Amino acid sequence: MGIFDKNKFDSVKTDWSTHWDFFKPLNNEFNFTVDAAADAENCKVERYWDEQTDGLKQDWNNEIVWCNPPYGRNVPEWLKKGQEAAKNGGTSVFLIPARTNTIWFHKLCLAADEVRFVKGRPKFYNYANEDKEATHGLPVPLCLVIYKPNSNGCKIGTYDWRK
Numbered sequence: 001m002g003i004f005d006k007n008k009f010d011s012v013k014t015d016w017s018t019h020w021d022f023f024k025p026l027n028n029e030f031n032f033t034v035d036a037a038a039d040a041e042n043c044k045v046e047r048y049w050d051e052q053t054d055g056l057k058q059d060w061n062n063e064i065v066w067c068n069p070p071y072g073r074n075v076p077e078w079l080k081k082g083q084e085a086a087k088n089g090g091t092s093v094f095l096i097p098a099r100t101n102t103i104w105f106h107k108l109c110l111a112a113d114e115v116r117f118v119k120g121r122p123k124f125y126n127y128a129n130e131d132k133e134a135t136h137g138l139p140v141p142l143c144l145v146i147y148k149p150n151s152n153g154c155k156i157g158t159y160d161w162r163k
């Protein structure tokens with residue numbers, strides 16, 4: 001068993017869906033053009049990329065990307081995509097585990113425009129089990145990592161979706 005409780009957040013499972021109450025204030029702020037890691041049921045933006053179209057292979061330049069990627073080994077790869085896109089006009093907002101002791105967190109997240117540590121334990125939807133209620137709180141701290149063009153260094157703050 002990895003860091004996730006198998007009964008709740010299986011590390012193999014990748015389609016935990018962000019709560020609308022958590023997402024909406026961010027969408028009001030950023031006005032996302034695409035959800036980079038989604039499927040037809042859990043997409044947060046009308047335009048989305050799924051496993052088939054592969055968000056990692058798409059052009060993120062000049063997009064405003066929402067990305068809650070699968071929380072596996074590829075998280076740094078997704079972050080790199082956002083970091084590269086910011087050099088070419090792309091903005092991206094990631095919701096990821098705040099694994100602050102990892103090399104990738106220091107290299108990639110602390111080089112972003114902003115990191116917002118998520119207050120509390122937001123609930124997620126579990127569509128795979130036809131669970132339309134958001135009842136599952138991840139047992140790991142989460143953060144938002146934001147890449148923007150022309151960044152002046154990394155701001156650190158809080159995201160409290162309960163306000």
Ligand SMILES: C[S@@+](CC[C@H](N)C(=O)[O-])C[C@H]1O[C@@H](n2cnc3c(N)ncnc32)[C@H](O)[C@@H]1O
Nearest residue numbers: 015017018037038039042049050051054055068
């Ligand atoms: C943690 S869920 C996020 C769901 C949703 N976008 C949200 O924020 O609520 C990750 C989603 O990414 C999808 N996914 C996995 N690999 C992908 C890829 N290479 N490109 C696009 N989506 C992918 C999974 O099928 C899953 O639906």
